[in-house]
Amino acid sequence: MLGLWVVVLALVGPFAAKLGDVQHDRATDYLPASADSTQAARIEEALPGGESTELVIVYHRDGGLSADDRQVAAGQIKDIAGAHELVGGAPEGVPSDDGTTLMYPVVSNEPGSDEKLRDAFVVDVRDVAGGQDGLSVEVGGTGALATDSGEVYDALGGPLLYTTVAVVALLLILIYRSPVLWLLPLITAGIADYLSMGVAYGLNQAFGTTISGQSSAVMTILVFGAGTDYALLLVSRYREELRRIERPYEAMVAALRGCGPAVLASSGTVAAGLLCLLAADLNSSRGMGPLGTVGVLCALIAMLTLLPAVLVLLGRRVFWPLVPAYGSEPKQRRSLFAAMGDSAGRRPLTVLATGAVLLGALALGSFSLPGPLKQQDTFVDKPEAVAAMETLGKAYPQSGTQPIDVVTPADGADRTLTAVRDTRGVESAEKGRTGDGWTEISVIAKGAPQSAEETATIKSLRGELKDSYVGGDSAQQIDLDDTNSRDTKIVVPLVLVSVLLILCGLLRSLVAPLILVAAVVAVWGAALGIGGLVFGPVLGFEGTDPGLGLLSFVFLVALGVDYGIFLMHRMREESLAGTEPAAAALTALRTTGGVIASAGLVLAATFAVLMNMGLVQLVELGFVIAVGVLLDTFLVRTYLVTSASVALGRKMWWPGGLSRGPAPGAGPSEPTEPPRQPEQVGAP
Template sequence: MGQTGRTAGYGRVIPWAVLVLWVVAIAVAGSFAGKLADVQRDRPADYLPSGADSTRVARLQEELPGGEATGVLLVYHRDGGLTAADRVTAERQVAAVTVPAGTAAGTAGTASAAPKAGSATSPASLAASKDPRDFAATLHGPGVPSADGTTLMYAVSTTAPGTDDTAKKAFVEAVRAHARGADGLTVRVGGDGAVDVDAKEVFGSIDGTLMLATGLVVALLLILTYRSPVLWLVPLVVVGAGAVCARAAVYGLASGFGLTVTSQSAGIMTVLVFGAGTDYALLLVARYRDELRRTPLPYDAMRSALRGCGPALLASCGTVVAGLACLLAADLNNIRGLGPVGAVGVLCALIAMTTLLPAILVLLGRRVFWPLIPAYGSEPKQGGPGVFAAMGSSAGRRPVAVLVTGVVLLGALALGVFQLPGALKREDSFTAKPESIAAMATLAEAFPDRGTRPIEVMAPTGAADRILAEARSVEGVAGAERGRSGGGWTEIAVTAGAPPESAAESAAIERLRAALDGAHVGGASARQLDLATTNAHDRLLVIPLVLASVLLVLVLLLRSLVAPLLLVAAVVLVWGAALGLGGLVFGPVFGFTGVDPGLPLLTFVFLVALGVDYGIFLMHRTREETRAGAEPARAALTALRTTGAVIASAGIVLAATFAVLASLPLVMFVELGTVVAVGVVLDTFLVRTYLVTSASVLLGRTVWWPGRPAGPSAPAAAPAVAPPPASDLVAERR
């Protein structure tokens, strides 16, 4: 058999072998991918700094008798003022959801009580209960009326569910079923326990919603891009296979090595797989289409396509993985866990797009491009100079003016950062208000000068009396009560004399931490304070690491120092502009009252690691043109003309996939999706098209310093390719 015959044989055997291996891999991975939700953890400690005081409190509370407590607040409200009948109704309903004080296994306020006779006792059996008394909930003191007489608040808690989320949900739902208003009396169930349940409900809907919405968006964009009834389906199926394998791999890491996986990191991984995977597919398919016009056999065309764009794909994946790996240095548990979770997703996307996608395309042959089939020896359809050629021409004619204008524009947008709202409060983290958030809003209005959720202090039992007395004497504290004891620690519930997450309450928390020697101060407000502090620390540590790692990958790929610095400077400018635009719209347009503390760090990682991809594709093609003999200015313009359309398509897909996050009912996802989507659009249509191109024209060969790409010379003539036997052509073109 001749060389052509052997190539034709490989073109049939190797793709089939790859396809079979992938079928086996998906069959195995599918059974584990569905279990990822089982190992996702969204408890407060999973989002906290590993070394923070509030994290220590959360862990110590789990070791107290009864374990983790679930606390709720019953909020009774009437606009014109509560009546005597309203108070009777409130007392009757509270009695119906708590056990009598005499049956408590301990003193009042311990949040631990014996269940009523005949009731279920395990969290699993409690999950089916409709009677709140089965949970042995304890009432903490009498109802607290507001000064204006419109609101009455009762604090109730239980340890029966422990850490079982299903039992917690059952408890909150049972309380809500028994606490109902009528005739103008509004009754809502709030508090940390109810907020946790409502948040878990929202998080539980994210996976399916995000997967479906992202798949639909990618499918629509691929149909518009390829204008083929078949071709769009191939990348979509392949990226879906990559997503299945990624979910299975992350499940293995979580169950086998204790990797922290939250709903946030799992959702972002889905977006990364679909966004990055589709980008890789667009670049590879475009190069493959070009090679089919120059090469008779699809297998050979695919090999050439992989050789041509493979380095750019590897570098693109490398920058994202390197940037995400830097998150391992973060102190926040959820941010640190996002690093390996996201990296696994991007790696699975790259493997799928460089193995399974080529195999399917080769097996389907040229007909997959129908009706725009690229025939061997044909030329691309010419439709005029093209929009990217026109853009490149304007950048080439006036590079200084274009560069200065673009930098000034992005710099002006970046000034919007100063308009970003303050830190996002927990009660403001939902785009719609579930019942628990509405209850907390009512309390904030009714008790403007009082804390409505406890500051939780864990004190050594031997020093509990001293610490209790010291806590009551701290400025800004309205009261403090002793709680459960066990394992050498005692829980003290402190009430602040200021609303939750206000500056005054934060100051009281800081004073408590300074005054209470040997104790740990936590609770919901302290957690938010620690989150903001740790995010600021993580930014100072992680951002330089991301910049250094991305620069290293670019230097290795481009063998230059100037070009990598140019690309990184461009994406950093894009990040500032995108964040500035967020500052202009989050408050005035979206009505958000705060920004998630992790937003600057996460958007920086994604925009630098992902945004530099398009610069990689452009500069890699520029280097190819330069080495082929083109003058530097012409090489830059040719690279823009030849890669502009496919990179624009990739940018639109990536921006659209991140924009899907904005459809989720959580403010942090809306903010993250908006900033990254805007940044990708700016990078695709402004920075890469105009700024990088004009800078390349201005710098000339200096852009490759200290490397020395080949100078202008006539490219070597391409060797003649003997046509294969007719039988082989017929077999491969089908």
């Protein structure tokens, strides 16, 4: 097995190294596939010179610009026009009414669609446009914003990986309390991540799968989070079998036979839920589905093949200093989960009602979520492009400072230009590039960027211009909001149905899957509610990412059901062995509670790593999923699902055979109620 993995990594290595070459964070990589703004962006890329780079150079002095300030600004603009090919030559400055600000719109086709050339152009403009003696100079606009966004996404890879590895390593050391054992799941997860990078590159080359900074970051998180969860379950069962079976190889076979179905079902549920994102129209969401699935499946393969091989080769000594000797008995002591199970078993209906009320109350906080996230509010730390937009917003409060792009057939461009200028809310409109049967018209609205007035103008243009496409940053934001609403209505039912079908097949029941799915949906609502109480008042975020609801739902439902599978699979084993339903539920909680708690902590911590990144949408996604996983681990699985199982008894397994009693002679080969082994997971 180790030799096979060496061969696989040797074959995958060259492709994994190329993943960064196909990772892009262009507008078309995130926009809806069928939206007006996407079509406009694609046509603009094909126009002569490729996509235009639009900048706004903002000169500002609090007390008002002096004659020298204006002379400095004019000289710098002249230098920029001399060094680069600008559309229309050196632009004229647009002064603000209060005399504090001077704005120069700069448009160039020189970089084309090449992101590296665009970034170099922006950097060069910023080097030339410099402030002095109280005169501030900021370079903003769509081109500068794209460059600043790219820097944040480029910085995700290294810090994200290092932080994730450090967090998982710390938790594994605390869980295993062994100087060696914690390294094995971590190294295996790292190898699985490398494998996933190669497979992701292959998907891009074969099927054109979109690779963005966001989707590749989530793929890494899933590899380490889900992979470590599978490792925890496998190692826990392997340790248990080593006490009963002398040879490590045979103990591992028994461990894989015991926990393998649960791990396979768990990964299958996550993969099925993520693949439902293929039905989304939003490019970023649709691309995240296959990449997330690749991450989970690579983690599964590594943890069920490579990790067992290494554990068997190293033998019992890998657990040092807490080596599980053959025939030994673990220390007997009352566990936290035994106490929790007892309280749930004594008053199951009371616990259920209390938990439902608590989750419902927390979900009310979702009404406090900030409105849609505006483009300038997407960064945790404000870059120069956003600072320029804020300066423009204050200096030109009643006018647009961000162009709206209209792409129209060239043979009717003059008629379209007249119609655009006659549209309500339009300040000005000018024709730009023409090529390949299309003409670009640059429109400035009277309303401020992403204001209600500008939104009304864009919708009016789309209503009037039936044969044209309306794009630009503000139009893209409108399409993102609309498409996320559409995608939610389609993807959410698909996720629920696919997860239910897998659970029904695994548990041979209809009631148990419905309870598990209802529980994770309640957790999702509560996690969003906590986000509503934290994002604005505590973190100071000005908006909520439009895709937060859909993505957090997919991840929490798919990942949250994991722990339900671990618990219910053990509960089913106990019931098949003839244990009464209430006792089976409590035994399952005692024997799997520690593993589920450890796995939940690891998964929550890996998603919490996203909160350390520089983009608000990643911070919000990481927060909601981490909080949801913790709620699911320590409230829903331990108390609510166990209480529901005790209260329903055999009805939990309706209409399967277990609802009528265990089959004669059926049951697992291992003891039905092994004592808890606190050294395998630590005390949560």
